[in-house]
Amino acid sequence: MKLKLIFGGVLVVVSGAACGQNKIKEGTLKVNSSTYKVESMNKSMVVVNDVNAQPRYTKFKSADGVHYKDPNEIFNSFSKIFSASRLRELLPERFMTVVLYYDHTGKVTSVKYYLQKDTKISTTELDSLNRQLKLSVTFELPAKTIDDNLMPYTNNIFFQRLLQSSSVN
Secondary structure, three states: OHHHHHHHHHHHHHHHHHHHHOEOOOEEEEEOOEEEEEEEEOOEEEEEEOHHHOOOOOOOEOOOOOEEOOOOHHHHHHHHHOOHHHHHHHHHHOEEEEEEEEOOOOEEEEEEEEEEOOOOOEHHHHHHHHHHHHHHOEEEOOOOOOOOOEOOEEEEEEHHHHHHOOOOO
């Protein structure tokens, strides 16, 4: 009986430690080969990968006519990372804000996330999402666009809508 209690106690401690390592916290976060900068902001956290790929200036040029090459790709990217059951777990958070920075070719170069401070999204999920968005999402730009300092594209991604989407299995 004592052996079962000790083993059960060890299992709880080990699984708790594993979950703690996967939680997004303020500071510098390393996941696989990526490094993220996490800052607190009111009731949310700002998470940035590829800080050097984001423009350092605040004056962006408005790019009229910029749109997704395939509007479904952003939602498909989420559905590849988050299962329907996982999205149900995230419903209390309602949404996350995703800011996509792109170059003059329409390729996503950097992503910034606004998450709740107590988010249930793990570091590995965020890293996988970051890779998927950069791989899959591209923008159609007007022919005259040659500058890289274009207005970033911001989306609020509502978990309920993703859950209702037919692309989520």
